[in-house]
Amino acid sequence: MTDTLTGTPPPTVPTAKQDLPAVDTVGETDKKVKAVALLSGGLDSTLAINVIKAQGIDVTALNFSTVFCLCNRSDSCKSEARKVSEALGIPIKVLNITDSFLKIVKKPKHGYGKNMNPCIDCRINMFRMAGEYMSETGASFIITGEVLGQRPMSQRKLAMKIIERESGLEGLVLRPLCAKHLEPTIPEKEGLVDRERLLAIKGRSRKEQMQLADIFEIKDYPCSAGGCLLTDPGFALRIKELFDHDIDSNVKDVSLLKVGRHFRLDGQTKAVVGRNDAENQRLETLARKEDARLHLADMPGPLCLMHGNLTDDNLQSAARLTARFSKAKDMPLVRVVLRRGETEGVLEVPPADPLWAQDRLIARNK
Ligand code: SF4
Numbered sequence: 001m002t003d004t005l006t007g008t009p010p011p012t013v014p015t016a017k018q019d020l021p022a023v024d025t026v027g028e029t030d031k032k033v034k035a036v037a038l039l040s041g042g043l044d045s046t047l048a049i050n051v052i053k054a055q056g057i058d059v060t061a062l063n064f065s066t067v068f069c070l071c072n073r074s075d076s077c078k079s080e081a082r083k084v085s086e087a088l089g090i091p092i093k094v095l096n097i098t099d100s101f102l103k104i105v106k107k108p109k110h111g112y113g114k115n116m117n118p119c120i121d122c123r124i125n126m127f128r129m130a131g132e133y134m135s136e137t138g139a140s141f142i143i144t145g146e147v148l149g150q151r152p153m154s155q156r157k158l159a160m161k162i163i164e165r166e167s168g169l170e171g172l173v174l175r176p177l178c179a180k181h182l183e184p185t186i187p188e189k190e191g192l193v194d195r196e197r198l199l200a201i202k203g204r205s206r207k208e209q210m211q212l213a214d215i216f217e218i219k220d221y222p223c224s225a226g227g228c229l230l231t232d233p234g235f236a237l238r239i240k241e242l243f244d245h246d247i248d249s250n251v252k253d254v255s256l257l258k259v260g261r262h263f264r265l266d267g268q269t270k271a272v273v274g275r276n277d278a279e280n281q282r283l284e285t286l287a288r289k290e291d292a293r294l295h296l297a298d299m300p301g302p303l304c305l306m307h308g309n310l311t312d313d314n315l316q317s318a319a320r321l322t323a324r325f326s327k328a329k330d331m332p333l334v335r336v337v338l339r340r341g342e343t344e345g346v347l348e349v350p351p352a353d354p355l356w357a358q359d360r361l362i363a364r365n366k
Contacts, residue, residue, distance in 0.1 A: 032056075032057075032058045033056075033057045033058065033140055033187075033192045033193075034057070034058045034059075034060065034137060034138055034139040034140060035052055035057050035058070035059050035060075035139050035140065035141050035142065035143050035174070035187075036059075036060050036061075036062055036130055036133050036134045036137060036139045036141075036142050036143070037049045037052070037059050037060070037061050037062065037090075037142070037143045037144070038061075038062055038063075038064075038126065038130055038142065038143070038144045038145070039061035039062065039063050039081045039084060039085065039092065040063065040081060040145070040227075041063065041079075041080030041081035041082075041083070041084055042080075042145065042221065042227075043145075043206075043209055043213060043218070043221040044145030044146070044147060044150075044177060044209060045084075045144065045145030046084050046088075046145070046218060046221065047145060047176075047177060047209060047212050047213065047216065047218070048143050048144060048145040048175070048176045048177055049061070049084075049088060049090070049143065049145075050088070050212075050216045050218070051176040051177070051197070051198065051199065052143050052174075052176055052193070053088065053090075054197070055193060055194055055197060057192075057193070058090075059088075059090050059143070060090060060091050060092070060093070060133075060137055060139065061081065061084070061085045061088075061090055061091065061092040061093070062092070062093050062095065062129075062130055062133055063081035063082075063092060063093070063094045063095070064094075064095055064096075064097050064126050064129070065094060065095070065096050065097070065098075066096070066097055066098045066101045067098045067102070067251055067254050067255055068098075068101070068105075068228055068229040068230050068254075069227055069228065069229070070227035070228065070229055070232075081094065082094070093133065095129065097125065097126070097129065098251055099251070100125060101122065101125060102250075102251060102254065104118055104121045104122060104125055105118055105230065105239070106243055106247060108120070108121040108122075109121055110124075110162070113152065113153040113231065114152070114153075114231070115230060115231050115232065115233055115235075115236035116230045116235075116236040116239050116240055117153070117228060117230040117231045117236075118230075119151065119153040119154035119159075120153060120154055120159055120162060120163060122154075123154050123163045123167075124162075124163050124166045124167045125167075127142065127163055127164070127167035127169050127173065128167045128168065128169075130142050130167075130169075131167060131168055131169050131172070134172070140172075140187055140192055141172045141173070141174050141185065141186065141187040141192070141193075142169060142172055142173045142174065143173075143174045143175070143176055144173060144174075144175055145175075145177060146160070146175045146177070146178065147175075147177050147178045147201050147202065147203070147209075148160075148175075148178040148181045148182065148201075148202050148203075149202050149203045149204065150203065150204050157182070160173075160175075160182070171185050171186040172185065172186055172187070173185065174187055174188070174193060174198075176198050176199060177199050177201045177209070178199065178200065178201050178202055179195065179198035179199065179200075180195070180198055180199060180200035181200055181202055199212075229258070234363070235257065235258070237362065237363070238257045238262060238362055239254065239257055241264070241362050242254070242257060245264075245267055245268070246268070252286060252288070255286060256272060256283075256286050256305075256307075259272065259274065259279050259282045259283055259286065260272040260273050260274045260275055260279050260283060260302075260305075261273045261275060261325065261361060261363075262361070262362040262363075263317075263321055263357065263360040263361055263362065264360055264362055265306075265308070265309075265314045265317050265318070265360065266308070266309060266314065268308040268309050269306065269307065269308025269309045269310075269314050270306070270307055270308060270362075271304055271305070271306045271314075271317065271318040271321050272304065272305045272306075272307075273302050273303075273304045273321055273322060273325045274302045274303045274304070275302070275325075279302075279303075280295075280302060280303035283303045283304075283305045284303060286305065287305050288307070289341055290307075290310075290341075291305055291306060291307045291340075292305070292306040292310050292315060292318065292338060292339065292340045293305055293306075293338075293339045293340075294306065294315075294318055294319055294322045294336050294337065294338050294339070294347075295322065295336070295337050296322065296323070296326055296328060296334065296335070296336060296337070297335035297336060297337045297346055298328075298335055299326070299327060299328060301322065301323075301325075301326030301327065301328065302322060302325050302326055303322075304318050304319075304321055304322040306318040310340065315338060315347065316347065316349055317352070317360075319334075319336040319338065319347040319349045320349045320350065320351060320352035321352050321357060322334075322336050323336060323349060323350070323351035323352070324351040324352040324354070324357050326351075328351065329351045330351070331351065332350060333348050333349065333350055334348070334349060334350070334351055335347070335348050336348075336349060
């Protein structure tokens with residue numbers, strides 16, 4: 001619709017604080033209307049909750065975390081979601097869904113996005129769980145911070161429909177930021193939510209969200225909900241390589257992909273070399289009792305974790321890689337300590353040749 005006097009289209013978001021609807025009316029009848037919000041802790045989901053809360057609706061947040069979440073460090077998203085829920089004064093439930101998600105990543109019904117991100121299946125899985133939580137909490141609908149056209153795989157109209165249908169939530173997912181571009185949902189039709197007070201944001205520009213953040217006085221918003229390792233080309237290559245060799249790989253195998261340089265020694269065997277102290281420590285934590293751990297005997301250097309066939313050849317290769325990525329890389333022979341369970345020994349090896357190492361490195365740009 002266009003303003004007949006000025007010829008300019010109406011704004012898709014309120015343009016100033018005074019344009020915000022007063023907190024509300026809709027939910028305050030005899031019984032409070034309740035909604036469950038998928039809260040990543042990013043700006044969009046935070047805004048969506050603000051828009052719905054402004055209608056006097058009770059919101060409970062649901063946050064999903066997985067081994068693929070880039071934001072699950074203690075200083076980031078998972079705690080951001082908690083911070084946001086605290087700031088908004090709403091309860092939050094955090095669910096770790098790695099196990100169910102890993103199965104999906106291995107074989108997604110709807111395929112992958114640009115990298116190894118099975119966004120449609122991932123959303124179906126999350127929505128299904130959100131639907132269960134909705135029934136548990138007596139909520140009437142789900143809200144998300146999705147914006148039509150913002151993400152190429154899961155935020156298209158057709159994909160949104162598939163996700164709703166396959167998660168059993170047809171008509172029950174309200175997307176407050178782009179609702180006016182979509183068909184009215186059940187809560188809108190039933191008058192639980194005032195459609196007029198929902199928004200019409202579309203596309204990849206973040207301008208309108210920034211504008212809204214100002215209006216809602218949201219400062220310091222964290223990563224823009226893009227914190228998924230499966231969209232990272234380097235990580236995608238590693239996980240694909242892992243699945244190609246071992247489709248039964250588990251959460252620990254996947255966690256290992258986040259650390260160090262990875263080398264393929266044979267179909268079942270990998271050596272992972274830490275790149276700094278933090279990675280060395282992490283590798284120690286991730287080591288299984290059947291793995292070999294190697295480090296330099298005579299000076300500080302990387303930790304190398306070897307998993308798979310611990311043959312003499314492979315152990316020699318791992319020792320050579322350990323030496324290669326240390327200060328001893330130009331020495332003719334390097335002493336490397338090898339630990340396997342309770343046993344310990346020393347191997348004396350020449351550092352690996354750079355081209356030999358490069359050839360075995362699992363990396364995008366070899
Ligand atoms: S980017 Fe990752 S977390 Fe987000 S929908 Fe896609 S697969 Fe799921």
